[in-house]
Amino acid sequence: MNEGIHVYQALTPEGRESRLRRSGIEAYLVSGEGAGSGQDRRSGSPGGLNRSLAESEGGGEAHYRQRYRVKVHNLAPLEITPLGAGLGMGPAAPLLTARPRPRLSEGRESSGSPAANAAVPFLARGSLPKRLGSLAAKALYCLGLDCGEVLIAARGERRFTVEAIRPPKTGAGGSMPELYRSAEAALRAALERERPGRPDLVMGMDPEFLLLRVSTGRVVPASRYLPADGVAGCDAGPPGTRGAFPVAELRPRPRGEPRALLAQLRSAARQADRLIADRSLSWLAGGMPLRGWALGGHLHFSGVTLTAPLLRALDSYLALPIALLEDARAGGRRPRYGVLGDFRLQPHGGFEYRTLPSFLVSPVIARGAVTLAHLIVSHYEDLPLRPLDREDLHAAYYRGDKPPLRAAFEPLKAQLRALEGYAAAADAIEPLLRLIEAGRTWDETRDVRGLWCGEHAP
Incomplete structure (x- = not known):
């Protein structure tokens, strides 16, 4: 639990906000509205963070915004509590505390008891709990934490900020609160x-x-x-293309072997x-082959x-190694897309890793990335x-x-090659590693249609 807590502890409050x-x-831990200005907040002492939560619960901040305290364990929200909306507003009544419903093996939500459902009248509906839980999990993950509490403020227009x-607070002897202990026990049972x-x-x-008509420079x-x-x-597609469905996507049937x-x-x-x-259309892949058009290579x-x-x-x-192969254009998708640890839970009970750009830029890169991903997840x-x-x-x-990043990848590469199962995967992964070692990058202006469907396609 919290294997990366050293990241959180090593950063000043300013450093956490910057990260x-x-x-x-969007974060205001030490700056801007809702950040407070006391010496404790600037120094990063635990009292400062505790006070920020307590102030919002008791209405100590003169900002009329709805705030939420979200408790997270292993990327999932355990509890979401509305705290009121600023000066003069007290903490939420206990019955407004929302705990996500348990999920069945098929990915469906359990309805729970009538009493439990009645206890979460508004947070049980709509996308709000999902949005709050996702933001809290991402914020903790970014700072190296697997579990903890996040104070989130609503800013209107479906915007939320981390304050x-x-x-988690620990008791005598370092014991965790029961909410976290139960979640950790369930996680360990699943891993076993x-x-x-x-x-x-x-x-x-x-x-x-993307489909590009080169003669006009327009996306079809x-x-x-x-x-x-x-x-x-x-x-x-991106904002401004709503309803047009401009992006092409390949969705091969899932398989157990790369x-x-x-x-x-x-x-x-x-x-x-x-x-x-239309054979005159170019197929463009990568991270951002055209300005404003971010593409992903999502793995499930x-x-x-x-x-x-x-x-x-x-x-x-x-x-990290895929980033070493990116065209310079690909970096334009971050941080809106392609952030570290970007994931989405799927209805079938699995998850989608959303950090990579579209690896359709090259069959060699696609083969290496998919095989490497399978190896990593099998032996992480x-x-x-x-x-x-x-x-x-x-x-x-x-x-x-x-x-x-290239220097940092050297010891990682050695560990990958030492993994059990690497020998069977080497024919797919080694060509990818050779491209990295040679300092090669892909070209996002290249038409990839022929690479996948032409005479010499794999």
Whole structure:
């Protein structure tokens, strides 16, 4: 629990705020409205953070905004409590405290008892609890924490800001509160059920690409050619394109082995090739091949328990090396997209890792990335290095500064090659590593259609 607490402890309050903002999280821990101005807040003493929570609960701040205290364990909200809206507002009544409903194995929510449902009249509805829980989990994760409390303020227009963060309070002898102890026990039980090497792991993906008419420089909506569903389909685009579904997406059928999944990816690409009849259109992939058009290479996992250490292993051993191959344009998607540890829970009970750009830039890169991801998730407990915990490397990742990241990857590469199972995966991963060692980068202006569907396609 809280394997990266040294990150949180090493940062000043100003450093924590800076790290959160670098990661795309609006935060006012020491500056701006709601931050307070006492010496405790500036010094970063625990009393300052405790006071910020207490002030909001008791209406001590003269800011008329709704605030919420969110307790999180292992990326999931345990409890969400509305605290009132500023001066003169007392803490919320106990019955307004919302605890997320337990999830069934199929991913459906349990209705719980009538009394329990009645206790959460407004937080049980709509997207608010999901939005608050997601923001709190991301903020804690960014600062190296797996569990803790986050104070969030509503700012209107569906905007929320982080005003305070703290690890869980510990009792005598370092004991954790019961809420966290129960969650930790459930997590450990789930991990104990996993078999060595995670043979039940299943992977899927949905890498994106754009259709460009080069003669005009304009994006052609993928919805002109591709359906909303299917292995080759269309998806929503950036703000301003609502309802147009301009982005193309490949959704190969999930498989348990990388080789089989990649065969499905090639099949999906051929299906897209058949449906997109206009041969004059270029297919563009990567991170941001055109300004304002951020693309992702999302990977889906099931048959494995999502944990913060698993996400950190994917960040360090997958996102970092892929960043070394990026075209300079790709960095433009961060921090709105492509942030470290970006994930989304899926209805089937698995999760989606959303940090990578679209690896359709090259079959070699796609093959290496997918195989490497499978290897990492299968053995992440044997991959303990966390270079991105370091403030200088965290900043380097977000500004696209490759030399320090390249140096940091050397010991990670050695650990990957020492993993059980690496020999079987080496034929796919080694070409990727050779590209990194040679200092190669992809070209996001390149038409990738021929790479996947041409005469020499894999």
